[in-house]
Amino acid sequence: MLPLISHWLTQLVIGASLLLLTASVLGKITRYLTQQLTAQKSLVNRINRALPQTQCGQCGHPGCLPYARSISLGEASNKCPPGGQETILALAELLNEPVRGLDPAHGQFRDFSVAVIREGECIGCTKCIQACPVDAILGGPKLMHTVITSECTGCDLCVEPCPVDCIDMINHLAPAISHTTPPYSDLRSSLGANT
Amino acid sequence: MSTLKQLASKFLGHDSVFARRTAGGIQPPPFKEHSLRSRIMSTPIPPQLTIPIGPESSGEITRLVDIADQVLKYQKLAVISFSAKGRSDVPVHAPTSGVITSIENSIVADHSQQQQLCINLTVDGHDEALLLKPHTNHSQLSSADLVALIRDAGVIGMGGAGFPTADKLSAYSVLPIEFLIINAAECEPYISADEALLRERANRVVLGAEILKRACAAQRCIIAIEDTKPDAIAAIKQALLNEASNQQCCELVIVPSKYPAGSEKQLIQCATGIEIATGQHPTEHGIIMHNVGTAYAAYEAIIEGKPCISRFTTLCGQALKTPKNFEVLIGTAVGFLFELCGIEANKKQKSIVGGSLMGSELGNDKAATCKTTNCLIAASSNELQAPKAERACIRCGYCADACPSKLLPQQLFAFSKTLDTTQLLEHGILDCIECGACDYVCPSQLPLVSTYKESKKLIETRRQSLEYSDYWQQRFQFRQYRVKKEKDQALSRKLDAPLQSMQAAERAPKNKNNEADFISKEQASRDIAAAVARVKARRNEKNK
Ligand code: SF4
Ligand code: SF4
Ligand code: SF4
Ligand code: SF4
Numbered sequence A: 001m002l003p004l005i006s007h008w009l010t011q012l013v014i015g016a017s018l019l020l021l022t023a024s025v026l027g028k029i030t031r032y033l034t035q036q037l038t039a040q041k042s043l044v045n046r047i048n049r050a051l052p053q054t055q056c057g058q059c060g061h062p063g064c065l066p067y068a069r070s071i072s073l074g075e076a077s078n079k080c081p082p083g084g085q086e087t088i089l090a091l092a093e094l095l096n097e098p099v100r101g102l103d104p105a106h107g108q109f110r111d112f113s114v115a116v117i118r119e120g121e122c123i124g125c126t127k128c129i130q131a132c133p134v135d136a137i138l139g140g141p142k143l144m145h146t147v148i149t150s151e152c153t154g155c156d157l158c159v160e161p162c163p164v165d166c167i168d169m170i171n172h173l174a175p176a177i178s179h180t181t182p183p184y185s186d187l188r189s190s191l192g193a194n195t
Numbered sequence B: 001m002s003t004l005k006q007l008a009s010k011f012l013g014h015d016s017v018f019a020r021r022t023a024g025g026i027q028p029p030p031f032k033e034h035s036l037r038s039r040i041m042s043t044p045i046p047p048q049l050t051i052p053i054g055p056e057s058s059g060e061i062t063r064l065v066d067i068a069d070q071v072l073k074y075q076k077l078a079v080i081s082f083s084a085k086g087r088s089d090v091p092v093h094a095p096t097s098g099v100i101t102s103i104e105n106s107i108v109a110d111h112s113q114q115q116q117l118c119i120n121l122t123v124d125g126h127d128e129a130l131l132l133k134p135h136t137n138h139s140q141l142s143s144a145d146l147v148a149l150i151r152d153a154g155v156i157g158m159g160g161a162g163f164p165t166a167d168k169l170s171a172y173s174v175l176p177i178e179f180l181i182i183n184a185a186e187c188e189p190y191i192s193a194d195e196a197l198l199r200e201r202a203n204r205v206v207l208g209a210e211i212l213k214r215a216c217a218a219q220r221c222i223i224a225i226e227d228t229k230p231d232a233i234a235a236i237k238q239a240l241l242n243e244a245s246n247q248q249c250c251e252l253v254i255v256p257s258k259y260p261a262g263s264e265k266q267l268i269q270c271a272t273g274i275e276i277a278t279g280q281h282p283t284e285h286g287i288i289m290h291n292v293g294t295a296y297a298a299y300e301a302i303i304e305g306k307p308c309i310s311r312f313t314t315l316c317g318q319a320l321k322t323p324k325n326f327e328v329l330i331g332t333a334v335g336f337l338f339e340l341c342g343i344e345a346n347k348k349q350k351s352i353v354g355g356s357l358m359g360s361e362l363g364n365d366k367a368a369t370c371k372t373t374n375c376l377i378a379a380s381s382n383e384l385q386a387p388k389a390e391r392a393c394i395r396c397g398y399c400a401d402a403c404p405s406k407l408l409p410q411q412l413f414a415f416s417k418t419l420d421t422t423q424l425l426e427h428g429i430l431d432c433i434e435c436g437a438c439d440y441v442c443p444s445q446l447p448l449v450s451t452y453k454e455s456k457k458l459i460e461t462r463r464q465s466l467e468y469s470d471y472w473q474q475r476f477q478f479r480q481y482r483v484k485k486e487k488d489q490a491l492s493r494k495l496d497a498p499l500q501s502m503q504a505a506e507r508a509p510k511n512k513n514n515e516a517d518f519i520s521k522e523q524a525s526r527d528i529a530a531a532v533a534r535v536k537a538r539r540n541e542k543n544k
Helices: A002-050 A064-072 A084-095 A127-131 A185-190 B002-011 B143-152 B165-173 B193-215 B230-246 B264-272 B292-304 B334-340 B398-402 B409-417 B421-426 B437-441 B448-495 B497-515 B521-543
Strands: A113-117 A167-171 B048-054 B060-063 B076-081 B089-093 B098-109 B115-123 B179-184 B220-226 B251-255 B287-291 B310-316 B324-329 B348-353 B360-362 B375-380
Touching (some): A002 A064, A002 A084, A002 B448, B048 B098, B143 B193, B143 B292, B193 B310, B220 B264, B251 B264, B292 B310, B310 B334, B324 B334, B334 B348, B398 B409, B437 B448
Parallel strands (some): B310 B375
Antiparallel strands (some): A113 A167, B076 B089, B348 B375
16 A cells, blocks of 8 residues: 555656646746847837838838838848938947948938928818828818828828829928927827837 | 135135136137227127027017117017026117118027027117116115016126026026126137126126125125136225125135136036036036126116116137227127228138137128127138148047046047947037037047037937937827727727617708708819819820
8 A cells, every 4th residue: 555655646746846847947938938029029119219200101011110020020221211321320230230221122311391282272082181190181071181290200101192183292491399298198008009 | 615715715815725626628828918908898889780589499589679660779679488498588679779670580690600580770870768777776676576677688698608697597496506606717718808897897797796696595606717817806806895895795716727617517616616417407506607797787787777788799810900898789790890990801711709719600790799799700811720631530638638528539539420329428428518628639630529519419310300200109109099999980880780870860850951061062073073184184284
């Protein structure tokens, strides 16, 4: 009887220690993975912060954040025309890469400009509103539209969809933001979006 | 220390022998003797004045007069409000009587040489003035009253920064002020306006200092002056003796002469031993500093009730036959002043506003003087260093020895070349006071300061564009959130379709009425067709 119990006990001990071992190994693996993930995330964050947030899509991605993700996975970092040389330099420094010129396939540098609608010609089709990535256009169906200059990022996306070609991009010294407190900070946290 | 100091001042008069040494500094030849040869002269009234109000970008400008208005001397012409920056308003007054001919942007002779909105006044020569309200009994006015009067007189920092004096003074309401320092160091070569002012009108400056001291409720007032100005020192001592009955109003501290002894942090350290760290403000240590010219303006504002319509400016340079210190009406053209000093136009190579080390080149002699124009130099070619070829940095370290802010100029220069803003900030570029001492000593003729100025600009644009991009990112995220929410709502509407249609049926009759208010559908489609046709026509034309 006794050997049987001891055998049983040994088995129990071995089983328990095995279980503990797997648990700790698994824990380590998950910890490692999450670390990798957060590192990746913070890299994406930093890349995204170096991008100009014009959200124009010239890089071939629907917005700056997706491009930042793609850069972190190895895509070339010289595809953002609105960022200018500044962004290219900043990204090269961040990623420890040699500085390259802008990839001409994605456009050219140009000065900051904002969209202006020639209001008399606007037919109120609302197409530009749907194109604008930052809701900088005001208007309603069949009513005149206008661009809120201080919100416009100069991304150019509203020009193409306009069926009557009444949107011009006009050079502007610098963005005209006139706010002091970020209006959507609470919303941002509720979206869990700090990237 | 302070008892020692009191003892010392008992024996040695008001001099303090305890001025501390500060880091770095250079001793360039002063070149002040020419302009100090004659007494201060008031300029004759010029036929035309261009009175600067301020750069339109810096604040909100309210005009109180219009074109073709007849104005009197001392009349308030405009107010620039800095309320967006949490500062108060600065009014601008007419320096003499005349008619407003235009209000437009023009170049102003100050360090930044930005365009400023200016009022052009054609002088009528009568010099008809409004009646002034003097307050000879200033000791009966409260601090707040004094500050209000100084604000209303449009007094700003006369040393060069041009910060509204009243705002600096009202710091006392937040933090207790121990020291008011009157900056009479004036260490930069060529500039001698403060020295001349003290030499001739020390009594008024001391009174002005006393007013400022009361206005900011400071416990002590120190007049700090360089040891190379014996006449001015003697004049202040005399003035202090005259005021002595008025129990110890000010103390005199004599600082060793070196450039830049007169820059804010350096002078504070020299006079009080307190070191102001990066990003700190002197008021946090209970210190306020004002320029001699500001003290004089405060005297005029209170005792004479006179708004700030003039300032003291040094006119010098080898292209002038008679260099001088002038009491200049604000808005006088630089060229007019040069004429008064007998300019030899063929000798003049460059006009410089400010001193020889921190000054900047003035592109146009039509520029108007403003409240911060302390010196104008008509430089001849042998005064200016011929631009020598710039060579590589030899790492001699002279610049680091000369730097009053204890920076490493050669490192800053290298980082500026690679646009490495992170390193620049770490090496304290924001502490650089742009004094030019490093430029002066550099054997390799490197353009150090101008490079730092560019770098500072770059840092500022980077900071700004981060601000913009943060905002745009938020807007982008908000839009994505909005689009998603609307989609979800549309979906749930579809799921509730039967209910919806019932509700719609209830609302239907109302809708019909509303439609009459809008343009009819046919009308709209006709409009669109017409617009599309217009565009087509235009495109065809372009193609042809
Ligand atoms: S190209 Fe446009 S969308 Fe892409 S990263 Fe640059 S600004 Fe953002
Ligand atoms: S208004 Fe036009 S150019 Fe400006 S952000 Fe919107 S889509 Fe871009
Ligand atoms: S200009 Fe700047 S770096 Fe050069 S000596 Fe002056 S404070 Fe130092
Ligand atoms: S003084 Fe000029 S040469 Fe000497 S270390 Fe400084 S920058 Fe270089």
